[in-house]
Amino acid sequence: MPAHAVSIIVPVLADSAALAALVARIRKWPEQPAEILVVSAGPNRELQERCSALRCGFLESTRCRGVQLDAGARAASADILWFMHADAGPHRDSLGAIAAAIDAGAIGGFFRFRLGGRAAWWKALLDRLTGLRVRLGGIPYGDQGLFVARAAYEISGGFAPQPLFEEVALVKSLRRQGHFRALSLPIEVDARRWERDGWLSRSLSNRMLALRYSLGSSAENLAEHYDRVAVTDRKATS
Numbered sequence: 001m002p003a004h005a006v007s008i009i010v011p012v013l014a015d016s017a018a019l020a021a022l023v024a025r026i027r028k029w030p031e032q033p034a035e036i037l038v039v040s041a042g043p044n045r046e047l048q049e050r051c052s053a054l055r056c057g058f059l060e061s062t063r064c065r066g067v068q069l070d071a072g073a074r075a076a077s078a079d080i081l082w083f084m085h086a087d088a089g090p091h092r093d094s095l096g097a098i099a100a101a102i103d104a105g106a107i108g109g110f111f112r113f114r115l116g117g118r119a120a121w122w123k124a125l126l127d128r129l130t131g132l133r134v135r136l137g138g139i140p141y142g143d144q145g146l147f148v149a150r151a152a153y154e155i156s157g158g159f160a161p162q163p164l165f166e167e168v169a170l171v172k173s174l175r176r177q178g179h180f181r182a183l184s185l186p187i188e189v190d191a192r193r194w195e196r197d198g199w200l201s202r203s204l205s206n207r208m209l210a211l212r213y214s215l216g217s218s219a220e221n222l223a224e225h226y227d228r229v230a231v232t233d234r235k236a237t238s
Contacts, residue, residue, distance in 0.1 A: 004099040005034035006147070007076035009083050011061075011068035013041045016050050018087040018190075023054045031095040034078040039068040065142075066159040066166030073153055082147040089116050089188025090145060097185045098147050108148030108174050109181035110140040116188035122199040123191065134182065139171050145187040146170075152177055162219035165210070 008026070012019055023036060036056040040047050041063035051058040061071040073081050080098060084090065091097075094111070101109050113130040115123040134140050146167060148156075156173035159166045174180045194202045209222055 004080060004102055005078040006080045006082050006095055006098060007072075007078035008033045008036045009039065009069060009072035009076060009081060010036065010086050011039045011041070011065050011072065011083075012044075012047060012086050013063070015086040016044075016047050019047075020050060020054060022084070022086055022088060022090075023056060025090070029092045029095065033082070033095060035076065037072050037076055039072040041065075041068060064161060064163050066162045069142075069159045069166065070161065073150075073158060076150075079150045080147060081150055081153055082145065083142060084145050084187075085143050085190075087190040088143065088145060089190075091185050091187065094145070094185060094187070097183050101147075101181045101183060102149065104181075105179055106181035107152040107178040108146065109183055110134075110144040110146050111183050111185055111187035113140075113144050114186035114188050115191040115194065117191045117195070123194075126194070126199060126203060139168050140182070142167050143187075143189045148174060160219075163223040164219045165213045165222070166219070168213070 010019060010022070019038065026033070026036065036054075037059060038047070038051050038056050039059045039061050041061065043060060048058045048060075057075075059071060059075050061068045069083055072083075080102060082094075082098065090111070097111075098109075112127075113134075114127050117123075134144075140146065148170075152174055153170075155177060156170050158170065160169050171180065196202075197205070213219065213222060
């Protein structure tokens with residue numbers, strides 16, 4: 001296996017069309033990952049067949065994003081783990097940026113948040129505010145394409161087995177271990193929820209969820225609200 005081989009791990013619930021678009025995007029890159037490992041939220045024959053056609057690994061797990069991500073990490077073959085949402089828009093130079101960060105001594109890191117789709121002033125504003133929040137000590141969430149060296153991941157204990165905010169304890173642990181690098185290269189985040197709900201309403205809702213979690217609300221209770229929104233999203237785009 002080449003130096004800095006990367007396993008891309010993608011948890012999937014009901015977004016197989018988005019997954020196909022993501023894989024097609026990655027297959028056009030000049031550099032390729034060691035593998036793309038898809039972790040399904042329960043049995044899904046159609047997704048399994050699609051993964052076979054896309055030349056992706058397939059792993060069945062329980063319906064819980066933290067559990068899915070950790071299962072993928074432990075099944076992956078490479079020494080660098082890159083976790084990505086199925087509807088993400090990663091840059092074509094991402095693998096090289098990850099390798100450069102590891103060469104420079106980072107134990108992991110994340111990409112710059114950028115809302116995808118048609119340009120708008122409020123998207124540029126949210127991009128900047130998200131970057132500022134993270135620089136001031138905030139947590140970069142999973143939509144920013146977290147990557148980590150396997151050894152550091154194992155020391156940290158991995159993702160929490162919960163359906164929401166599963167990356168918070170992991171990121172805090174990694175920051176204590178060593179340099180967790182913020183890359184300047186962007187990763188596009190699907191903007192449909194902000195476009196549908198209104199950018200201010202969606203942003204405030206996200207911040208309220210994070211605040212409630214930090215004040216002790218359980219991830220499971222908060223996920224009930226999040227799941228209702230996700231169901232609406234799937235119906236709106238089906």
